[in-house]
Amino acid sequence: MTAALLRVRNLTKRYNSFTAVDGISFEIKEGEVVSLLGPNGAGKTTTIQMLLTLVSPTSGEIEIFGKNLAEHREELLSMMNFTAPYSLLPYNLTPREGLAVFSMLYGVRNYKERVSSLIDEFNLGELADKKIGKLSSGEQMRLGVAKAFVNNPKLLLLDEPTASLDPPTARQRRAKILELIQKSGGGVLWTSHNMREVETVSDRIVFLSRGRIMADDTPQNIKKRFGQEDLEEIFITIAREPLREPS
Numbered sequence: 001m002t003a004a005l006l007r008v009r010n011l012t013k014r015y016n017s018f019t020a021v022d023g024i025s026f027e028i029k030e031g032e033v034v035s036l037l038g039p040n041g042a043g044k045t046t047t048i049q050m051l052l053t054l055v056s057p058t059s060g061e062i063e064i065f066g067k068n069l070a071e072h073r074e075e076l077l078s079m080m081n082f083t084a085p086y087s088l089l090p091y092n093l094t095p096r097e098g099l100a101v102f103s104m105l106y107g108v109r110n111y112k113e114r115v116s117s118l119i120d121e122f123n124l125g126e127l128a129d130k131k132i133g134k135l136s137s138g139e140q141m142r143l144g145v146a147k148a149f150v151n152n153p154k155l156l157l158l159d160e161p162t163a164s165l166d167p168p169t170a171r172q173r174r175a176k177i178l179e180l181i182q183k184s185g186g187g188v189l190w191t192s193h194n195m196r197e198v199e200t201v202s203d204r205i206v207f208l209s210r211g212r213i214m215a216d217d218t219p220q221n222i223k224k225r226f227g228q229e230d231l232e233e234i235f236i237t238i239a240r241e242p243l244r245e246p247s
């Protein structure tokens with residue numbers, strides 16, 4: 001059996017009396033792509049922020065490679081990386097310089113080679129020596145995804161990694177991300193509002209609504225369970241469902 005790379009147990013985050021994430025448990029196995037879906041306010045960002053240790057859980061546990069994240073923070077974070085729409089790279093640097101800075105922060109050996117190979121892998125050649133601040137949002141997004149690979153992460157958190165990309169570029173990026181993940185054997189938590197993308201990339205989908213998990217299964221099984229071929233319709237149904245109190 002493939003080992004669990006990430007194991008989240010009863011994870012909860014409360015802000016005063018408001019519960020943003022309400023006792024969620026899920027796993028990501030090695031080599032697996034798991035999509036975390038849910039309407040605005042469902043708790044996706046809060047969950048990702050807890051996985052990145054940017055937000056402290058109120059209760060519950062996060063284990064990565066069987067180690068408690070709170071207790072082995074530095075070691076585990078060095079094996080992770082992320083990209084998110086809100087994570088900006090330094091505007092006054094060029095992509096080549098920015099990727100070099102992040103590679104050095106992660107202690108990547110031969111970082112110049114790593115940067116060159118990422119520039120090739122992500123087709124950033126023409127942009128590599130322009131100022132990041134002058135790049136379009138789509139170009140910055142491509143760079144953000146390249147940055148997420150600087151340390152060959154074993155666990156990758158991709159928050160809407162294709163959000164600002166046109167369809168052909170998004171398709172290329174998805175293929176590249178999946179190729180690199182397959183090579184590394186790592187696991188991925190992926191968020192997206194594009195249900196076709198979710199269906200293409202996901203081994204499993206975790207649906208969140210109002211801080212709770214409403215479904216956690218393969219796209220095929222979720223479609224069977226809801227008797228619907230269209231993931232978008234299922235998304236709308238789940239988002240509308242009233243929450244049942246635990247019996």
Ligand code: ADP
Nearest residue numbers: 015018020038039040041042043044045046047
């Ligand atoms: P999503 O990413 O799924 O849109 P979030 O995780 O950003 O959802 O937010 C979940 C809920 O928690 C929202 O209702 C949001 O307003 C609330 N929330 C997030 N951060 C804070 C905070 N720092 N203080 C109070 N409430 C917050």
